[in-house]
Amino acid sequence: MSKLTTLPASAPFAPEQILALNNVFGSASTVQRAWLSGFLAGLDAGEAKPATAAAPPAEKAKLTILYATESGNAEALAAKAKQEAAKRGFATKLLDMGDATLDQLKTAGSILAIVSTWGDGEPPQRAAPFMRAFMSDAAPRLEGVKFAVLALGDSSYAQFCETGKQVDARFAALGAIRAAYRIDLDLDYEAQAKSWIASTLETLAPKDAGSVIHVDFHKIPTTEAASKTAPFAAEILAHHKLTSERADSETYHVELALAGSGITYEPGDALAVVPQNDPALVSEIIAKLGLAPEPDLTEALTSRYDITTLTAKQMKDYALITKDDALSALAEDAAKRNEFLNGRQIIDLLEAFPHRIDPEAFTALLRPLAPRSYSIASSQKSVGEEAHLTVARVAYESAGRARKGVASTLMSDRRKAGGLLDVFVKPNQHFRLPKDPAAPIVMIGAGTGVAPYRGFLQEREATGATGKNWLIFGHRHFLYDFLYQLEIQAWLQSGVLSRLDLATSRDQPEKRYVQHVLWEQRDALRNQLAKGAVLYLCGDAKAMARDVDATLVRIFADGKDEAAGQSALDALITAGRYKKDVY
Ligand SMILES: Cc1cc2nc3c(=O)[nH]c(=O)nc-3n(C[C@H](O)[C@H](O)[C@H](O)COP(=O)(O)OP(=O)(O)OC[C@H]3O[C@@H](n4cnc5c(N)ncnc54)[C@H](O)[C@@H]3O)c2cc1C
Numbered sequence: 001m002s003k004l005t006t007l008p009a010s011a012p013f014a015p016e017q018i019l020a021l022n023n024v025f026g027s028a029s030t031v032q033r034a035w036l037s038g039f040l041a042g043l044d045a046g047e048a049k050p051a052t053a054a055a056p057p058a059e060k061a062k063l064t065i066l067y068a069t070e071s072g073n074a075e076a077l078a079a080k081a082k083q084e085a086a087k088r089g090f091a092t093k094l095l096d097m098g099d100a101t102l103d104q105l106k107t108a109g110s111i112l113a114i115v116s117t118w119g120d121g122e123p124p125q126r127a128a129p130f131m132r133a134f135m136s137d138a139a140p141r142l143e144g145v146k147f148a149v150l151a152l153g154d155s156s157y158a159q160f161c162e163t164g165k166q167v168d169a170r171f172a173a174l175g176a177i178r179a180a181y182r183i184d185l186d187l188d189y190e191a192q193a194k195s196w197i198a199s200t201l202e203t204l205a206p207k208d209a210g211s212v213i214h215v216d217f218h219k220i221p222t223t224e225a226a227s228k229t230a231p232f233a234a235e236i237l238a239h240h241k242l243t244s245e246r247a248d249s250e251t252y253h254v255e256l257a258l259a260g261s262g263i264t265y266e267p268g269d270a271l272a273v274v275p276q277n278d279p280a281l282v283s284e285i286i287a288k289l290g291l292a293p294e295p296d297l298t299e300a301l302t303s304r305y306d307i308t309t310l311t312a313k314q315m316k317d318y319a320l321i322t323k324d325d326a327l328s329a330l331a332e333d334a335a336k337r338n339e340f341l342n343g344r345q346i347i348d349l350l351e352a353f354p355h356r357i358d359p360e361a362f363t364a365l366l367r368p369l370a371p372r373s374y375s376i377a378s379s380q381k382s383v384g385e386e387a388h389l390t391v392a393r394v395a396y397e398s399a400g401r402a403r404k405g406v407a408s409t410l411m412s413d414r415r416k417a418g419g420l421l422d423v424f425v426k427p428n429q430h431f432r433l434p435k436d437p438a439a440p441i442v443m444i445g446a447g448t449g450v451a452p453y454r455g456f457l458q459e460r461e462a463t464g465a466t467g468k469n470w471l472i473f474g475h476r477h478f479l480y481d482f483l484y485q486l487e488i489q490a491w492l493q494s495g496v497l498s499r500l501d502l503a504t505s506r507d508q509p510e511k512r513y514v515q516h517v518l519w520e521q522r523d524a525l526r527n528q529l530a531k532g533a534v535l536y537l538c539g540d541a542k543a544m545a546r547d548v549d550a551t552l553v554r555i556f557a558d559g560k561d562e563a564a565g566q567s568a569l570d571a572l573i574t575a576g577r578y579k580k581d582v583y
Pocket residue numbers: 071270275308343372373374375376390391392393394395396397398404405406407408409448449451581582583
């Protein structure tokens with residue numbers, strides 16, 4: 001039986017204490033847990049009793065696993081939870097929030113919600129229409145419905161697990177019964193998710209049931225986890241810069257060999273790159289800590305740990321282990337803490353509050369190094385056992401220091417043709433070409449947002465699909481950063497691309513973006529949608545996606561109020577005819 005690392009609702013603590021403890025245990029490292037366990041054992045020697053497992057339900061209890069996902073983590077967890085629930089005898093239904101209606105909630109039985117957060121504290125895009133309805137007065141009362149929420153997020157975002165928090169609070173406000181306390185999980189969510197799901201299913205199971213629960217998530221096949229833990233070392237076949245020397249930023253084209261990997265993908269999928277940190281930064285951190293550059297520590301800081309973010313928890317933990325009162329005061333003051341966190345990384349913390357701590361204590365502070373996703377810019381029907389990526393080099397200055405994006409500069413600066421990159425596929429079922437090859441598509445994107453469309457166009461060319469392909473592409477200067485210009489113009493000439501609209505933002509005094517093209521071409525857009533077109537949006541989530549959405553609302557409102565435009569847009573999303581891959 002696997003260990004439960006979170007407390008069940010039946011634990012002898014107040015609800016808010018359970019929530020707080022679960023969030024501490026949930027994100028504690030092995031070292032921290034071992035320390036706590038020793039500490040508590042020393043405190044109350046002999047009193048601790050091992051948790052006894054409860055029994056599975058004797059009769060089938062109804063359970064709905066409601067998930068909201070963008071890049072598939074919540075979806076994969078929901079699938080695992082479904083298998084576990086089935087083993088325990090639940091009658092389980094998986095429900096994507098992107099397909100869910102409010103009516104389904106009342107008849108859902110118990111609800112286990114697994115919800116990720118995107119943008120800046122926003123729901124995954126396909127879940128947005130449901131969330132709008134769920135948060136509105138239209139939501140039904142849910143007395144008698146039991147629920148529990150597992151929130152996925154990234155603690156380096158200010159709005160950590162915001163959507164999960166909102167879902168949890170909303171269920172309670174609608175009168176539903178909280179069966180287990182919400183857990184907010186960071187990028188290294190797998191182990192805590194397993195035990196929370198196990199303990200929550202235990203809580204939700206009817207109490208009159210029989211035998212001992214057997215929890216073995218390891219036996220559940222998960223291609224995602226397997227590839228994440230065992231990525232494929234792909235050779236870089238080609239590597240070149242797509243932007244000119246005069247462009248404001250650098251974007252690279254990277255071709256990877258997949259032969260022998262067994263990896264297959266569809267246009268619209270992403271390739272995850274398991275990165276390595278910049279060796280110069282690793283050396284600087286080791287030097288700041290006053291440690292020797294031992295190979296084990298260097299390897300760990302290069303390949304295993306995230307050394308380029310800084311979270312509130314890390315500030316607090318570092319203050320605790322260094323007993324630094326000034327840092328402790330800063331970490332406890334939310335306004336000052338957030339001001340310090342803004343634009344800073346772990347190295348800035350070490351610089352501002354220098355202490356000698358041993359390597360184990362330091363690495364216990366760090367989060368695991370997370371893979372980064374890149375939209376695949378090719379179709380296997382065209383390139384065979386290769387995957388092509390379009391990578392924008394991330395480099396900027398903050399808090400007086402030059403910073404480099406971990407994965408993008410690995411690919412732009414530190415790996416060239418002949419080098420290796422560890423990769424695995426992140427399938428994206430929700431950003432696929434229409435099944436009907438005759439359906440028109442409208443592809444809107446800016447910068448690296450063009451990447452999946454290169455894959456779409458290769459696919460449609462290779463399969464001889466007859467549907468019209470319209471590309472609306474935004475970039476800065478026609479001459480410097482028109483990515484894949486020659487290929488796109490060749491597609492336009494051969495008729496694979498039926499229409500191309502460019503929005504070059506800096507070639508004229510007024511900024512011109514893709515949303516301006518959309519507004520100008522609104523009649524043509526309506527015309528394509530009337531013919532069954534599927535609309536795609538890819539690229540920057542913060543500015544572009546918001547502005548495009550607002551423009552689409554305006555177009556669909558068609559002179560009526562904003563609410564009418566929004567509900568027309570929501571209807572398009574729900575029908576799977578407006579698909580976004582924004583980041
Ligand atoms: C589904 C999906 C598809 C994607 N497809 C692509 C793609 O095709 N091509 C592509 O290039 N990227 C793509 N991305 C983004 C990619 O995954 C990485 O996030 C990106 O390359 C940066 O990763 P990094 O490791 O280089 O940077 P990191 O080390 O992760 O640093 C990025 C962080 O640095 C900070 N930052 C960045 N710029 C600034 C600034 N100017 N000022 C202050 N802070 C800043 C932000 O906090 C940002 O989150 C995609 C992302 C997703 C989720």
